[in-house]
Amino acid sequence: MLIETAYLCSLIAFYGSLAFIVFPPSKTAPRDKIPWYDYLLFSLCLGISLYFATQALNVIERGWEFVAPPLPTLLAVVFWFLMIEAVRRASGLVLATVCLVFSFYPLFAGYMPGFMEGTQFSLLETARYHAMSRVSILGIPMSVVGKLLVGYMIFGVVLQHTGGGKFFLDLSSALLGGSRGGPAKVAVLASALFGSMSGSAISNVVTTGSITIPTMKRIGYKPEYAGAIESCASTGGVLMPPIMGAAAFLMASLLGVPYLTIIVCAIVPSLLYYLGLLLQVDGYAGRVGLRGLPKSELPSLWLTLKQGWFYLFALVALIYFIVQLRVESEAPFYAIAILIGCSMIRKETRLTGKGFLDMLAATGRFMAEITAILAAIGLIIGAMSITGLGHSFSRELVAFAGGNLALLLIMGAVTSAILGMGMTITACYVFLAIVLAPALIAIGLHPIAVHLFVMYWGMVSYITPPVALAAIAASTISGGSALRTGLVAMRLGAVLYVIPFFFVLNPALILQAPIAQIAVAVPTALAGVALLASGLEGYLLGIGRLGIALRVLTVGGGLLLLTPERITDIAGIAILALLIIYGLWRSRATKKIGY
16 A cells, blocks of 8 residues: 555656646647657656655655755755646646746745735745645645546546547437527537536537537527537536536545535536526527427437447446445446446447557546646645645635625635636635635635635636637637627526525525425525526516516516525515516417417
8 A cells, every 4th residue: 555645646757747748848839749858857757756756654754844855855846846837738827827926935925914924934945845745736636636536537538438428419419409499408418418527618618519519500599609508508517516527526625525515515506507508598599589400310319328328327327336335536437447348339339449549648638637737736735834824814804804795705706707717727716715715614604605606706717708718619619709709608607607606695505404495495596597597588488588677577586586585585486476477468468369
């Protein structure tokens, strides 16, 4: 049995070092030729990581993270900068700069003003702490990689390479493709299913969007609207259980709760998001008069299930291992074995020698990226831990807000959105989980709700201009304007902006409340989202197109139902009743005049 620090160093050696081979030093560098200095950086990362792995016992017994001989101290400095370069290649300059600045913070903490002042350390002391302590590079993010994340990420890669993406797309088409605006609904459902497996909004857009966006355009959707639908659907996939993204696994570790708890808490918010998206898609199709695909173009539901049943079986097995057997870290490996074994039954999904090698290469590339990112994010945690900045920042934040809950939540939402523009959702979440989440928890909010709030608001940058990475990726496929695609995506993804405020104020929406409260909160929230989405799109089932006054009334009713107060629920139900009565009256009036 390896010492845990030796195991984590080995992961960096065999995965993190690949970042220097897989990712070129710049966007303009040729990708078909690896320069000599990349081989040098690869060798240094491999060698230094293995050295620290072999010295793990000495690090622990002799306290090398504080006082170490000259050789490991020198290697710690090199290791530190290798992690910064690895994340620059894997994720970009913005995240690398953030990690670099925060990792140097201990050198200047004593000179910082006010609450930003902390304990100061020298360059060599900081390097030793970053490289050899269990709080920085080898801290919680890398521990999550080693204990949980590896299996789930590999499961997503295997699912793709055995044809899972096509299966979920065909299944969605068979279920929804023939309905009004069918291709758009297919995009929503397929992205929800596939995005949960892949854990990446951008790869979800590229994978499913390359098929759904052209189909949506063909039946009459504008390029910007088609791109916006796909970008919103793909972004929400990262929030959809059972797998979600890396941030969800980090959340479980930071909160000290089973991953199953995070899955349960995320179910209702993700369903509310996709309900709102589906209703807006349907409303647009009804308002514009779009139809679904002809039956001749739809795959057979029975044939689709017959040929791809094992994808659902593997997914059910994964959930069974997590929920029933409670073997969270081993569950994905069992599911991978089932998936590969079952895929060998049919010739079309059977892995050939080349297919297997391609799958291994994709796994290596993906793990190189996630290892480089999370190891570097550990530098932020290490710097804030050793200086004590994390605790003082959250304390001062509460003092600045004067205990005002609304102000704290707005500050948290804006901060999350801004940081999400420059960092991955994982990096953004970890940073805010340290500096912001404790402040919100300190004023009495539910810890899991707070962490989900931070994660949700970190995701909005994927569909919010000027960055809107998911919208930009979708616009390159649709041929529409990236800015207009982002603006449409903001309206379609409106639930993503408002629902975090409601579940952080009402833990019943994350199923963390007595049954009686959940039984009231969830149905009213579903009705509230339905009204909100219908009002924003200007089309309500049973009524049809809505004028300005009815749109305002419908949006207001939706917000009232979502607000966790008895009086607002009563007011929202009253508005809903008025809309139902109006719809019945309008239907009778239409029949009388012969329409």
